[in-house]
Amino acid sequence: MTDQAFLVVGADSLVGGGLVAALRRRGHKVYASTRRSETLNNERVYLHFESVEPFRAPEGVNYAFIVAAATNYDRCEKDPMARVINVELIPRLLASLLEQGLFVTFISTNSVFGGDRPWPHEDDLHAPGIAYARQKSEGEDVVRAHAERLGAMDRLNIVRLTKIMGPETSPLPAWLAAWRRGEPIEPFRDLVFSPMSVQFVGEALATIGERRIPGNLHLSGAENVDYVAFAEALARRLGVDLALIKPSTAVDKGVNIPFKPRFSGLGMARTSQLSGLQPQRLDQLVDDLVAARGN
Template sequence: MFSVALLGASGLLGRAIADALADRAEWRVVRTAHRRVGDTSVQLDIRDAAAVHAFIGHTEPDAIVIAAAERRPDVCERDPALARALNVDAVRSVAAAARRRGAWVLSISTDYVFDGTHPPYHCDDPPAPLNAYGRSKLEGERALLETTELGCVLRLPLLFGPIVDWQESAVTSLVPAIAASALPDAKAAVMDAWATRYPTFTPDVAFVIRQMLEHHARGDAICGIAQWSGAEPMTKLDIASRLAEALQLDARLTPQHTPVDATPRPRDCHLDSSRLEALGIGRRTPFNEAIRQVLGAFPWRP
């Protein structure tokens, strides 16, 4: 039986991956979580190297997917030690344990390893991160690929999907401000119109990861660096406008044409997905369809 260890199964992406693998009855999927541990998951803090080695030694997975990370740029900027512990050191521990087992490891990275000045970015383009988050994820990429030859980094852009609270995604985190701006006599919500993002639906990413796992199960592991991205370029203002339309809100939105974030962010890190596309891997759900699925499954009133 093909065995998969899914680390960080309770998060935004982890839940989508778990759902995508649920119907593979011939696969054994062991899910871990740190704080939100449920009946179908095992408690594991991936920062605890001894616990990671014990877990992998006990479960003996054929493949490991690392969906746990510190992904909030502002938090990484304020606490680089936390970012390093989750995004670098934990990846190295998992990769070392996987190497002993002979397991393939997939680690999630980010478009923020690039500076956003020369898109689109291919897998072999030189990284140049602008902030602590991007630097930690780049170090995590190197930690994986230096520790095991049977590993793959999957770079992803801005993610959105089914949520447990608005703040799980930078896409849905805009909803409270959008809703507030639609109230009588409310001020307009200021939305960034400078940076271009490529919102990517977590069930689509989970489908991609399932296809990558199927390659490994057939003895054709994908190693090195791969990338996947949605294809629709949007600023936060564009995203907010589509959210308002989906929610049928007469929102008042004002564009901000210069960067104002305390943490520097790249302007356009569009990821080229051609490596996976050439293997017949991929799926993209149109944003308007995907966001309606998300909002329809979650009470939108903040």
């Protein structure tokens, strides 16, 4: 056990779960926040962004990751409360944690760059399109303003992520079920992403937390791939006949996809230089997904 204690705000999220697991694997003391009051225990503390009760970090915690957010694209478009959460309440909590002396990570997203520029640098200008991306971009600005006001820029980093995949992330369970029945899947050729595994993101965030690196940082897959290329990599790894992949498009299928970037991957030059972290290759992602499925 090390003397660093971490708080993960939003431990029930996809990213938060991977991060808590990675920190614990490394022997750190970890407190996990949740709004599911029936699950509280010594290491699971209550935190609801909409609660009026001020939040005090548990004794001994000197680093917090703010992972939770209003993440649903549709909710961000339609529910004014999503913007309040992402742009006001989360930055306010972050400011309070800075005031309590913690180092804080604010988790953001590749979508703040809009998707028209390949491999944006950590300090590039934003060009958000959809409401979710606009809110995360504004949230970054408010967080930075709080840290400047508090003279705490050296205790803040903003870590932007590309798409995260776990074994239960759509469309994986449906694809695997179809392949088990010997039926084809129809992945989209017109949907590009730069995916990383939950395990990779958890470990990379843990490294960033241990090294307390301030400023803007990126975690990304190493390639921009469409869902057909991803399906082929997965099929090869599992020994599934490539004939069970019938390429399609979201347009042909009439599926409305709100965020359709031309380029999804994030440039990691600054991050790699300061942390040694490298983007995750597609074959490593597939290995992680297959390993997690076996657990």
